[in-house]
Amino acid sequence: MLRARDYAEADRVVTLLTRDFGKLNGIAKGVKVSRRRFERKLEPFTQALISFKRRPHGELVFITRAERVEDAPGEFDDLRKIALGSYMLELADALTTEEAEAIAAYQVLTGALATLSRAMPSRALRQGFELHMLQATGFGLDFGHCRLCGKVIEPEAGVVYFVASRGGAVCSGCRAQAVESAVAIRPTSIAALARLNVAPLAESTRLPDGGAEGTLAITRFLMTILDRKLRSADFLNSLM
Numbered sequence: 001m002l003r004a005r006d007y008a009e010a011d012r013v014v015t016l017l018t019r020d021f022g023k024l025n026g027i028a029k030g031v032k033v034s035r036r037r038f039e040r041k042l043e044p045f046t047q048a049l050i051s052f053k054r055r056p057h058g059e060l061v062f063i064t065r066a067e068r069v070e071d072a073p074g075e076f077d078d079l080r081k082i083a084l085g086s087y088m089l090e091l092a093d094a095l096t097t098e099e100a101e102a103i104a105a106y107q108v109l110t111g112a113l114a115t116l117s118r119a120m121p122s123r124a125l126r127q128g129f130e131l132h133m134l135q136a137t138g139f140g141l142d143f144g145h146c147r148l149c150g151k152v153i154e155p156e157a158g159v160v161y162f163v164a165s166r167g168g169a170v171c172s173g174c175r176a177q178a179v180e181s182a183v184a185i186r187p188t189s190i191a192a193l194a195r196l197n198v199a200p201l202a203e204s205t206r207l208p209d210g211g212a213e214g215t216l217a218i219t220r221f222l223m224t225i226l227d228r229k230l231r232s233a234d235f236l237n238s239l240m
């Protein structure tokens, strides 16, 4: 579940990222009175098997039942996990649209939350999640090649520049041709980002991260494609 708000006395309006139906907005009637059907299943971070009915003219589907998925992570009790998990939900919500297929995004999100439930939150997990979610939603970034001349970026090439509007790195030789503002990234960080971009997300917790400049570069890119700032990002940045 991505987000929820209470509605009327006993109802809840929820936004769900589903495996089979993309992103769905639904209403669960009587969520606070029908404990048997809904209790603690439509909460942030939970994964549930839901039954729903489409309504002929309504934008909201009618959620009739929710069953918790066994073995799925539920709540987090660590503040930093809550911060990173909340950021994951908000980013997944911001990058997906209603009616669009979202199987890849669903798999990235559920995989990331499962990893977060087992490991301590880290910058590498955050960056791995951001990169994989961008790929899953059609905004994949390239750290392996210069976006202008196409040359492979070698570790000995020195500092490279991340240019958000070009969707990736620009080598020092081409930097003068890219007039947009850029984030300078050290070779070790660019190599780490390139690795996180392709490694399975579950392995990211054991990999080096792309440093503070990596986070800055990805944040700049997200700001070019999203129409709003993510509220959970400030909270996460204050803790990590």
Ligand SMILES: [Zn+2]
Pocket: 146, 147, 148, 149, 150, 151, 170, 171, 172, 173, 174
């Ligand atoms: Zn170049």
